[in-house]
Amino acid sequence: MRVHVDTEKCQGHNRCYALAPELFDVDDFGTAVVLNDGVVPAGLEDKAQLAVANCPEYAITITDD
Ligand code: SF4
Structure with missing residues (x-):
């Protein structure tokens, strides 16, 4: 599982x-960036889903790769 941030929408x-500091960081402009190329470590899948559900801009997506 991998998370992605659309920086155009963020x-x-x-x-x-x-919600998930293990998966995301914030750059100097306040835009979210994914950690570890977006790869979601085992056990953090729920946090990834939570982040998707709580992004007001629908900027976060999940892929299965
Ligand atoms: S919650 Fe959404 S809009 Fe907010 S920083 Fe994260 S990706 Fe960007």
Whole structure:
């Protein structure tokens, strides 16, 4: 599983980082960036889903690769 952030949509609310700091960080402009190329470590799948559900801009997606 891998998470992706659409930086065009991201408005920097940082909810993803607050909910899942293991998966996301925030750059100097306040835009979310994925850690570890977006690869979701085992056991953090629920947090990835939570971040998707809580992004107000629908900027986070998940793929199965
Ligand atoms: S929650 Fe969504 S809009 Fe907010 S920083 Fe994360 S990706 Fe960007």
